Amino acid sequence: MSVMLSTSRSLTNLDNRSYQEKFRDFRSTLSQALKRKTNLQELYEKLFSLKNPNVSLTLKRMNSLAKALRNPQESYPVILVTGTNGKGTTTTLIAKIMSSLGLKVGLFRKPHLVDYRERYAIFMYDKEEYISEDELLDTMDQVVSASSEVEEELGELPSFFEISVGIAYQWFKQREVDLAVVEIGLGGRLDATNIVSRPLVSVLTNVYLEHVKTLGNSVESIAREKSFIGRWKRPFVTQASGKALEVLERIADERGYDLMQVGDLITYEITRDSLSGVSSKILPSSPPSSSPPYLRKALSYLAPVEVNTSTPGSFLFRNIPTSVVTSAIASYLLGLKLTPNNLKAIERFKVPGRMTVINYRSSLKIILDSAKDIGALHNLAQWLKDKDLNPVILFTLSKGKNLDEIASILRGFHLIVTSHSNRARAMEVDQLQRELKLRGVNVIFSAPLNQAWEFFLEKLPEYGIGLVTGSLYLVGDAFRLLGIDPMNLRAER
Numbered sequence: 234m235s236v237m238l239s240t241s242r243s244l245t246n247l248d249n250r251s252y253q254e255k256f257r258d259f260r261s262t263l264s265q266a267l268k269r270k271t272n273l274q275e276l277y278e279k280l281f282s283l284k285n286p287n288v289s290l291t292l293k294r295m296n297s298l299a300k301a302l303r304n305p306q307e308s309y310p311v312i313l314v315t316g317t318n319g320k321g322t323t324t325t326l327i328a329k330i331m332s333s334l335g336l337k338v339g340l341f342r343k344p345h346l347v348d349y350r351e352r353y354a355i356f357m358y359d360k361e362e363y364i365s366e367d368e369l370l371d372t373m374d375q376v377v378s379a380s381s382e383v384e385e386e387l388g389e390l391p392s393f394f395e396i397s398v399g400i401a402y403q404w405f406k407q408r409e410v411d412l413a414v415v416e417i418g419l420g421g422r423l424d425a426t427n428i429v430s431r432p433l434v435s436v437l438t439n440v441y442l443e444h445v446k447t448l449g450n451s452v453e454s455i456a457r458e459k460s461f462i463g464r465w466k467r468p469f470v471t472q473a474s475g476k477a478l479e480v481l482e483r484i485a486d487e488r489g490y491d492l493m494q495v496g497d498l499i500t501y502e503i504t505r506d507s508l509s510g511v512s513s514k515i516l517p518s519s520p521p522s523s524s525p526p527y528l529r530k531a532l533s534y535l536a537p538v539e540v541n542t543s544t545p546g547s548f549l550f551r552n553i554p555t556s557v558v559t560s561a562i563a564s565y566l567l568g569l570k571l572t573p574n575n576l577k578a579i580e581r582f583k584v585p586g587r588m589t590v591i592n593y594r595s596s597l598k599i600i601l602d603s604a605k606d607i608g609a610l611h612n613l614a615q616w617l618k619d620k621d622l623n624p625v626i627l628f629t630l631s632k633g634k635n636l637d638e639i640a641s642i643l644r645g646f647h648l649i650v651t652s653h654s655n656r657a658r659a660m661e662v663d664q665l666q667r668e669l670k671l672r673g674v675n676v677i678f679s680a681p682l683n684q685a686w687e688f689f690l691e692k693l694p695e696y697g698i699g700l701v702t703g704s705l706y707l708v709g710d711a712f713r714l715l716g717i718d719p720m721n722l723r724a725e726r
Contacts, residue, residue, distance in 0.1 A: 316438025585719035640672030651685035
């Protein structure tokens with residue numbers, strides 16, 4: 234795949250020197266970890282120190298790193314998934330469905346909640362296996378060793394996310410997966426994941442305004458950036474509509490994608506929607522005659538089926554049509570048939586931190602849901618209102634969010650405002666509570682995290698139900714405070 238030009242400023246010489254020092258420190262700590270002379274937590278801290286919001290957006294480093302690793306991403310079929318929201322849910326649903334066919338499916342998601350290893354998993358039937366500590370260290374060592382070739386070729390070192398992507402593609406190759414489902418990091422065109430020459434299927438869930446400084450300040454410009462995960466004569470599945478769909482149609486025509494708008498190809502009918510889970514009938518329909526022949530054939534093996542999940546939130550089912558259409562196409566292209574029985578795999582769907590319900594002290598419940606963008610927060614708030622649920626809410630925001638829109642969603646709820654563990658990105662507690670109050674939001678308490686958490690638990694019996702939301706970092710903090718491992722979810726606390 235050809236290298237694309239950067240759309241952001243390159244690192245300054247000072248930034249480069251600083252980054253090289255951090256990288257050397259990280260490499261040294263990795264060497265110590267391989268000898269069991271330091272722990273993973275210290276290694277993670279050095280790895281996370283490589284994060285840099287000003288890193289140049291380009292594929293040249295990732296292409297160079299992949300070349301040094303002998304292009305592991307070309308060793309198996311890959312499904313790429315991008316979109317403003319629903320990416321994590323959609324990637325997990327696709328992996329679940331495809332693994333029900335007996336495939337060993339690699340899954341790369343980001344970010345993690347508690348442990349960096351959460352980003353890397355393999356699904357097969359009912360089994361979910363996360364990368365082990367030894368595998369992570371070994372694969373990270375291979376990627377970091379390959380970074381020397383990147384530095385020699387380009388005079389630069391891979392970024393934090395490029396290292397993370399390199400680990401995913403390399404680990405999947407080593408584990409000989411039959412398929413990988415990969416969540417795009419940011420946008421699409423210049424994202425480090427977008428180095429696969431011929432994705433099996435490319436997926437765009439939806440498009441709203443996000444990351445406007447990087448992706449553009451209009452839905453059309455963002456749709457364009459995301460559209461570049463498509464390839465000539467390959468399927469491109471989307472649930473986008475309106476102006477975003479118009480952009481996709483134009484680019485698909487220019488670049489020769491097989492664009493498929495999910496539309497009414499798969500619909501669903503909710504029959505139960507409660508805190509204990511959702512029941513729904515999944516209803517496939519015949520594609521129009523103008524559709525590619527493989528789409529008509531892929532969907533022909535499906536029939537109506539009812540699924541019952543223990544994950545609440547009927548709004549999550551909005552991702553099912555895209556996931557089912559993608560899985561049907563991928564199955565057909567791999568010489569397999571997706572049947573109604575395979576869709577029952579949806580019943581085992583869970584994404585840690587996405588409508589995760591914890592039974593706390595038997596009778597109380599805590600919902601952990603990141604709802605990190607306006608669309609997700611709106612869906613969550615509307616669902617709570619529809620179910621007549623009025624939880625006490627532990628809430629925070631990262632910087633740069635649209636406070637006017639967020640406040641309009643949160644009016645009527647009772648908030649405890651706090652911060653989260655990523656202090657560089659978190660809004661200051663005093664500023665957030667002041668801004669929300671000015672906009673008519675009922676903030677009943679505000680404090681740093683530990684104090685706010687104690688107050689949250691004190692108020693829980695009064696409300697019967699609590700919600701932790703607004704940031705993935707805060708949800709990760711809640712998992713830690715509850716003593717729950719997202720890779721091994723247990724309901725009772």
